Structure formats: structure tokens, C-alpha cells
Amino acid sequence: MLPTLVLIDMWQWTPMMTLLLLAGLSTLPEEPEEAALIDGASGWQRFRLVTVPMLMPVIVTALVLRSVDALKTFDLIYATKGPGGGSSNEAETLNVYAYGLTFDYQEYGLAASVLVLFTVLIVLIVLALRRRSAKDQP
Known part of the structure; x- marks a missing residue:
């Protein structure tokens, strides 16, 4: 069944994607996060409006690697x-x-x-x- 293949593939490649995103998170500068915190942004707003846009190049790279591998x-x-x-x-x-x-x-x-x-x-x-x-x- 196709869901079985999807689960096996997720089990196989989730650690690599997690490591890529964690490496990207560790390279982000702290100043924009601190500025958003001082401006009164909630945790969700800081994540959605500050962290994700700065992490977008890493996310795109991870998606390209994963898509090519899946194909x-x-x-x-x-x-x-x-x-x-x-x-x-x-x-x-x-x-x-x-x-x-x-x-x-x-x-x-x-x-x-x-x-x-x-x-x-x-x-x-x-x-x-x-x-x-x-x-x-x-």
C-alpha cells in the first residue's frame, strides 16, 4: 500500500531533514528575535514573522534535496x-x-x-x- 511506502520514507529521511533545519536554526542571528521580543511579539509571532523567513533558504534547500530524492x-x-x-x-x-x-x-x-x-x-x-x-x- 502507498501509505506504507510513505511511512517508511518518512522514517528514513526525517532525521536528515531535522538535522538540516537544526543546523539552519543554530546559524540564525539573535538580534531580530530579541528586537521582536522587545516590541512585544508573542512566541508564535516571533516564530512566524521572524524565524521562518530567516530560515527560508534552509527550508527551500531541504525541500529541494528531499524532492529530488523522492523522485x-x-x-x-x-x-x-x-x-x-x-x-x-x-x-x-x-x-x-x-x-x-x-x-x-x-x-x-x-x-x-x-x-x-x-x-x-x-x-x-x-x-x-x-x-x-x-x-x-x-
Whole structure:
């Protein structure tokens, strides 16, 4: 089932995301937080209006890393669902699809082109996010 794959993936990658965000939090300057406290902001307001905007580059970086990794997931799906992503292809990613094309149908050219397009898609997504991130910074 797909929820099982989601839980396994969360179990596997939550520590890394936590470490990335904790490292980002430890590098934030204290002055804006103190200024908001002096201005009378509540804890929630300080978090939402001061901490999260300063942490946004780290959050975007963590999301990009996690998204690219989630897109290229193969081993987890193959180990839990078998070839093809299960009986109804409920968990079939492009990697699993290319594996099936290669080893089940011997469509090597089509599998290679699917993976090249997949690589181009990932590069375009990363470039778009980097461009957006560069616009957000002063």
C-alpha cells in the first residue's frame, strides 16, 4: 500500500531533514528575535514573522534535496512492492517504469530516453528553485 511506502520514507529521511533545519536554526542571528521580543511579539509571532523567513533558504534547500530524492526512489519501491511498483502500479515512479522497460520488455532505447528526460526534469526544477531563491535574497 502507498501509505506504507510513505511511512517508511518518512522514517528514513526525517532525521536528515531535522538535522538540516537544526543546523539552519543554530546559524540564525539573535538580534531580530530579541528586537521582536522587545516590541512585544508573542512566541508564535516571533516564530512566524521572524524565524521562518530567516530560515527560508534552509527550508527551500531541504525541500529541494528531499524532492529530488523522492523522485528518484527505486530501492524502497522495488523492495516492498516488487517489480513494476505493485500489482496495480500504484507506486510506479519513472525509475521503476524505466526498469520495467529495460528488463521486462527489453526496450533499452525507450528506457534510456525516459531517464534522460527525467534527468532534464530534475535539472530544470533545481534551476527554477535556485532562480526563485536568488530573487528572494537581497
